[in-house]
Amino acid sequence: MMTLGPRMAAMLLTMVASVALAVGCGHSEGKASNPGSEPTITLGTAVEEPESPASKAAPSEVVPISASDAASAESVSEKPSDEKPAAAAAPVNVATADETRTFKVEGPESAIRVSFDDVDLLKVMNLDPVPADAPERLPKWLKALDGKRIRVRGFMYPPFQDTDIRGFVLARDNQICCFGRTPKEYDLVDIFLRKGATTHYIQNRPFDVVGVFHIKSEIEKYTAMYELEDAVVIEK
Numbered sequence: 001m002m003t004l005g006p007r008m009a010a011m012l013l014t015m016v017a018s019v020a021l022a023v024g025c026g027h028s029e030g031k032a033s034n035p036g037s038e039p040t041i042t043l044g045t046a047v048e049e050p051e052s053p054a055s056k057a058a059p060s061e062v063v064p065i066s067a068s069d070a071a072s073a074e075s076v077s078e079k080p081s082d083e084k085p086a087a088a089a090a091p092v093n094v095a096t097a098d099e100t101r102t103f104k105v106e107g108p109e110s111a112i113r114v115s116f117d118d119v120d121l122l123k124v125m126n127l128d129p130v131p132a133d134a135p136e137r138l139p140k141w142l143k144a145l146d147g148k149r150i151r152v153r154g155f156m157y158p159p160f161q162d163t164d165i166r167g168f169v170l171a172r173d174n175q176i177c178c179f180g181r182t183p184k185e186y187d188l189v190d191i192f193l194r195k196g197a198t199t200h201y202i203q204n205r206p207f208d209v210v211g212v213f214h215i216k217s218e219i220e221k222y223t224a225m226y227e228l229e230d231a232v233v234i235e236k
Contacts, residue, residue, distance in 0.1 A: 101141040107234075111151035111210045116172040118142075119226060121186050130185045134225065135215050143215070150213040150228070152189065153206050162201040167192045169224060174204055188224035191231050199233045208234040 104113040119142065121127040121134065131137075157169035157176065172187040191209055193199065211231030219225045 099140050107151060107210065109149055109210055111149045112145070114145065114150045114152050114213070116152070116154065116187065119186050120184075122184070130219060130221075130225070132219055134185075134219055135217055138215070145213050146215050148213055149210065151208055151210045151234075152228070153208050154189065155204070155206055156202045157188070158203075159201055164198045165193075165200060166198055168199075170209055170228075183222065185219055185221070185223065185225040188226070190224045190227040192227065192229045194230050194232055197232060202233075202235065208236065210234060 101118070103118075105111065106113050117123060121130060121138075124142065125137070125139065127134065127137070135143075152170065154170040154172055155174045155176070157171045159165050159168050168191050170189040170191050171183065173181075175181040176183045176187060189209075191211065194211075209228060209231050211228030214227050214229065216225050216227065
């Protein structure tokens with residue numbers, strides 16, 4: 001066996017230490033030599049815009065991004081939280097309605113003369129189509145009619161019987177009654193006659209009905225949104 005002298009042993013130890021140090025430094029440089037992923041991840045978090053082009057760019061394209069570009073991206077990502085859902089809160093095609101309106105009072109029961117034009121939501125507030133919450137959106141004067149005795153003129157929608165009729169639908173015009181025009185919810189009024197009163201089928205001619213006016217709280221498409229109770233028919 002060869003015996004190493006002190007000088008040779010020292011040189012050998014120095015060489016081993018140098019190799020170990022070189023291997024260790026190479027490992028450390030291997031960690032630091034991956035600059036690509038860190039900028040991409042960092043920019044995506046700061047901008048909070050995963051679908052933006054900056055977050056999908058190659059490392060060489062991501063690194064040069066400026067601070068002003070990052071600030072612009074942040075403002076874009078924060079903008080939706082500041083916006084108010086105005087479109088969802090307001091119905092489509094709605095105009096401001098008059099808050100007051102004057103009506104005539106006539107007849108022995110001092111009923112308020114109201115026409116179908118007065119309760120036409122397209123004419124009153126340009127509301128089309130009629131949403132389910134339309135009763136909440138009506139102008140003050142129309143809400144104030146609820147519970148008042150009114151007098152309205154229209155046509156009888158064909159009932160299921162010709163005599164002893166205790167209730168029927170009053171239509172705006174005879175096109176709805178006879179020619180199949182699809183009515184709007186404000187083109188119809190459900191009529192409930194006074195207790196003990198009846199009427200017969202009045203065909204193809206207009207007549208007046210007097211009764212207590214109500215606005216339904218729930219509206220169904222193609223059905224009346226108004227009704228008259230304690231009503232009487234006036235054939236004149």
